[in-house]
Amino acid sequence: LRGAAALERLASSPDKFLNPLLLLILVCQLVSATLVGVLAEHQFGAAGLIVATVLEVVVIFVIFEAIPKNFAVMHSDSSALFAAPIIEIILKFWPIKWISFVLLSLAHAVLRPFGNPEDGQKVTESEIIAMATVAHSDASIDRSERDFIRSMLLMGVTIVREIMIPRIDMLTVRSEQTVQEVLDYAVSEGRTRFPVLGEDIDDIVGVVNLRWLLKELKKGNGAKALSELKMNEPTFVPETRKVDTLIKEFRGSKTHLFIVVDEYGSTAGIVTLEDVLEEVVGQILDEHDEEAVEIEVDEEAPLPWPRIVNARLNIEDVNDRMKMALPMGSYDTVAGLVL
Template sequence: MSSDEPSLTMLLVSFGLLIVASAYFSSSETGMMSLNRYRLKHLARNAHAGASRASKLLETPDKLIGVILIGNNFVNFLAASIATTIAIQIFGEPSPLITAVVLTLVVLIFAEVTPKTIAALYPEKIAYPSSLILILLLKILYPVVWVVNVVSNALVRVLGFNSESDDSHQQLSAEELRTVVYESGERLPRPRQGMLLNILDLEHVTVNDILVPRNEILGIDIEDDIDEILSLIGSSQHTRMPVYKKEIDNLIGILHLRSVGKLIRLETVNKAAILRETIEPYYIPESTPLHIQLSKFQRKKLRMAIVVDEYGAIKGLVTLEDILEEIVGEFTTDLADSSKDFHAQQDGSFLIDGSTSVRDINRVLSWDLDASGAKTLNGLLTEILQSIPDSSVGIRLEGYFAEIVQVQDNVIRTVKMWRADSDEPQAHED
């Protein structure tokens, strides 16, 4: 070995430094591309220096990848040259096969797999510090990066692809956002997770799914005696009630019960005064999605709407509270109402009111009854039977058993239900 040739120690140190540099470029690429874009934007908006640098680099991914690959290929080629020189000094000849095998293993293990694995597991710890060096390298190597990008972008267009950056793939659809919420796991408290999922469900649910059916509407018949009206108002748990004449189809308007309290204090309460305090009813179609109706309630500053079908007939009513309960769950002020529809039995079954909505059953009991057709349990069972059943009729639904306990006035009043996989004796089918 001549005095002009570098020593073996110097070559090995140089080779090691080049492998470290190659590992840096490999980990930087994986780390930058593995960053959570939404967390990155959040941190950048909160003046996180590393996130701001990384976000700026990712605005032009072609330039980012260009500078990383230029640097990585340069150090890898230089490392290959030094490895050849090391082989000559050790073996006295080039030994290309041994050099290629050893170099491949070293680069693969120490400059590719290991650093990329670490970067994939901890992208922020790698990407944010790396961004400082990458920005500096991009400024230094910009002319080279520009030439490489011009040629590569031209080739991309020749192959029929768009070379411009497209951010549309980063925009989450509702279903993708649902998946994100599901996978939030322990990072998001379960009640908040449930509320977020319920909000996403609003666009798939209409007022027809949650309305109070017309036969259950508690209202004021203005034809009743004034004492009966005041007694009804006094015992009501609601803040607003519809006012009608003889039947709900002859709807007059909506009465805020607080107005009646004012009349009582002034000792001027009578039917005429009640009618003066009644406001014009707000009608909505049954097909209105909940998220749209929620916005309308907010815009119009209203809390109750009368739901009509396609023929204009009154089908029921819906309140702002009903929609909010779809998001946050039950918060009724009537403690009796919170449990009157469900009665757990010792054998594991439930006695359920026939007027209970299928959606409420699914939500409260974590069941999966079909809610796409009939809205109430009574409607679901009569739809399956296609007739008004007698009591003690057993029905097998998909995954559930239902035994009709009480039928009154052509309506199923009470049903005993349990899961098909429980220990309850199987009911007979009809």
């Protein structure tokens, strides 16, 4: 595309063109304001200052600010491709670059005793999330795109407890069950991995998956109990582990299922690689999954509550999708709010 090469060069180092460009804009505005003021005073006398001020505000704001910027927002790609080569030509005028460099160096020297001036130029994660929220409110991006941006940035602060399958919802098998029994259970439930319990749910002695079960069945071990065979060792992670760290652990391990434990060592739940992926891209359904109804209309319920909401739904999602303002707190879900 014409202008693409110039645009790529400018985008790779925005400071090199933004500062000189801002200086050039400032100089043009000051020169135009001075000239209009002198001409207006010469033409209208004492009233010239008022005329010049009104004229400058209308012309500069409407013609040189509002119209170009709004047009650029509506046609960002074509505007950027058109303007990039022109900006590069302007920047070849060395006095602009030299003067802007000197002025910026002076500003940095003044600000240096108060901290590094570069620190204030960094965009924080919260600012990006806020921009994504505003973009969603303006219909510039849809909800899934906003959630994707938010999830990627919050990976470093989201903990396993927020995405795990809680203990009450775990599907498990017992060590005394046979390979054939567990295989039949896996087929009926449409699942491929199970924690294996010893005495109780806090005594997890192994993890089995569908591939392992089929291999043992092929060896003729279908009638043997799981405890008689060499199962995969369970991997335990604390419920406070950060999700971004968990991803690295999944990459370094040969299992896609970890056992989550609380501060007392009791089983809090399980977390799978699929849970982590769903935290980023949203719910992933396979041929065995049924799409959960998170919010459904209850025609018989009295207003203003004509909805039945899944208790595990995130409070922020409820507020966003139902245009409500449920209070936020130490809890994450509707169940946490109610309880």
